[in-house]
Amino acid sequence: MAISLSGGGYRATTFHLGALSLLNALEKEGEPLLEKEVKILSTISGGTLTGVMYAQKLAEGGDYYDCFGKIYPLLTEDKLVEQALHKLNHPGKWRNNEKSRDIINAFAEVYNEHFYEGSTFADILDNQDCHLTDIIFGASEFTSGFQFRFQDSHDGGLFGNYYLNLCEEAVREIRLADAAASSSCFPGGFEPMIMPKDYITGPGSPLDQEWAEKGYPRTAVMDGGILDNQGIKGVQLAEDRHVNSGAPFVGTYIISDVSSRKMVPLPVPMLQHSRLLDFFTFQTVNLVALVLLAGLVALLVFGSAPVWAIVATSSLLTIIAAWFLLFFGVRGLIHQQVRKTFAGEDLPEILRDFGFLTNTPLYILAYLVKLRVVSVEKMVMDLFLRRIRRLQLSALFDNQNWAGRLQTNNIYTLEHAKGHDMSPAMEAVITLANTMPTTLWFSQKNKDDGMLDSLIACGQISLCYNLKQYNQQLRALKMDYRGSDVWSGLSATEKEVVDEMDRQLEVCWQKFREDPFWLLKEDIARAEKREGKPVVP
Secondary structure, three states: EEEEOOOOHHHEEEEEEHHHHHHHHEOOOOEEEHHHHOOOEEEEEEHHHHHHHHHHHOOOOOHHHHHHHHHHHHHHHHOOHHHHHHHHHEEEEEEOOOOOOOOOHHHHHHHHHHHHOOOOOHHHHHHOOOOOOOOEEEEEEEEOOOOOEEEEEHHHHHHHHOOEEEHHHHHHOEEEHHHHHHHOOOOOOEEEEEEEOOOOOOOOOHHHHHHHHHOOOOEEEEEEEEHHHOOHHHHHHHHHHHHHHHOOOOOEEEEEOOOOOOOOOOOOOOOOOOOOOOOOOOOHHHHHHHHHHHHHHHHHHHOOOHHHHHHHHHHHHHHHHHHHHHHHHHHHHHHHHHHHHHHOOOOOHHHOOOHHOOOOOHHHHHHHHHHHHHHHHHHHHHHHHHHHHHHHHHHHHOOHHOOOOOOEOOOOOOOOOOOOOHHHHHHHHHHHHHHOOOOOOOOHHHHHHOOHHHHHHHHHHHHHHHHHHHHHHHHOOOOOOOOOOOOOOOHHHHHHHHHHHHHHHHHHHHHHHOOOOOHHHHHHHHHHHHHOOOOOO
C-alpha cells in the first residue's frame, strides 16, 4: 500500500492523523494494517507535519501511538505561531546563526525544539527496519521549477530532483524540522527557505561543500503544494523504481486530501464614485502641502509667535518635508526599477511618466490596488492549485495502469452524504471539520467548537467509509491494469483477506455511529499508557 497526505495547514495535519489512526486500528494477520502493508508515505505541507512526526517515531523504534502521543498534545496546546514570533523578535533566542532570521526559519526552530527534538535525516537513513521503504516529504524549488523531495528511498530515489540533488553524506545533517518547514511554507504567508544556507550546520559542512562543488546556485525552496498538493508524483516515481528493481507494485494507493470540493467565489470589491473624493489626488495633495509649506516657512521667517506655536510649526514642516521625501523617493525608485527592467527597450508612454497616477483620485488607486491583490492571491492560492490538482488526479485515474488500485480519502466525502447510514453525531463532526480554514493555528472559536478532535475523527470516519467503498468496487471491477478480472483472479485466501477487512470496517463504522470519537479516545488511552502520563494538557 501507499498513502499520500495532502497539504492544507492544520486541517491537513489533523485529518491525516485520523487517516493513519484508522489504518493503524485495522488488522491483517494480527498486525496493524498501517505497519503490515503501507510501504510508501508521500506528504505535502500540512500533511508533512504529521508525516515527519510518524517517520521520526519509527526511526526511534516507536509506532503510531508514539507519534500520536507526541503530536496530539502539541496541537492541543497550539502555541506554534506564538513561539515562532517570540523567537523571531528576541535575538537572544536565535541560536542558529547560519539561518536567515525570518518567519519560516523561526517556525523551523520551533519545530526543531518542540516537535522533532533535533532529529535529522541521519536518524531516518540509519533506520532500515521500519515498514516504510519510501518516505517522501515534498517541497518546490525555484531554480529549475521542479519539486524538491526530502526523501529516504531504499532503492535509490534522488534526494532533491534530477537537476538539484544531494548524496547521503550531505543529506544526513538536514534537520527534519527544516524539511517540515520547507514543505509547509506557503507563498504569501512565508518567505522561501534558502538552500543550502538555511539547512547547513555551519560553513564547510558536507551539505555546504557538495552544493558548492556541484555549482548549484542558491535556491529558494517553498511549499510542496505549489506543484503537487497531493504528493502524487512521489508515489508514482517510487512505484516505477520498485517495479524496475523487481519489487512488488503498489496494490492500493490512498490519496488523503483536504482540498475543498468547491471554490469560494472571489468577493469582488465594488467602486463607489464620489465627486468629493475625486478632488483628492497625489497632485492636489502635493499642491496643498506645497502651499502649506510656503505658509509655514513665511510664518517662521517673518512672523512673531510664542514658543509653542514655533514648535508646532516646526513639527508640521518636518511632517510635510518627510512626505515629499517619501513621495519623490518612492517615485524615483519606481522609475529606476522600470528603467532597469526594460533596459534598452522603447518604453511605452505610460511607463515613461507617472503623471497619470498623480492625477488619479486616491480612492480609485486604492481600489485598483486592492482588486489586483485579492485577484492575484485568489489565482495563485486557489485557481492554480485547484487546476493542478484536477490535472494530476485526472491523469492518475485515466491511467489504466492504476485501474483498481486507487482510492481517494477526501475531507468532503461525507459532507453531503445524507442517507449513508450516518448518525446525527457523525454528520455534526463531518460538517464542523469542513469549516476549518487553511491555517497553522486554531482560532478560539475552533477550540471552543472542538475542531481538533472533529478533524481527527473526520479523517477516521471518512477513510472507513472510503475503504468500504473501495472493497465494493474491487468486487465489481472487471478489468485491472493487467487486463484481467480482479475479483475472480484472487485466490480464496486473498478473498478472505478482503472479506475480513470488510468485517472490521463494518464494526468500526457501527462504533462511529454510536460515538464518532471512540477511536480517538482509544488512541488517547493507549498513548497515555505508553507515555505513563496524560497526553492532553
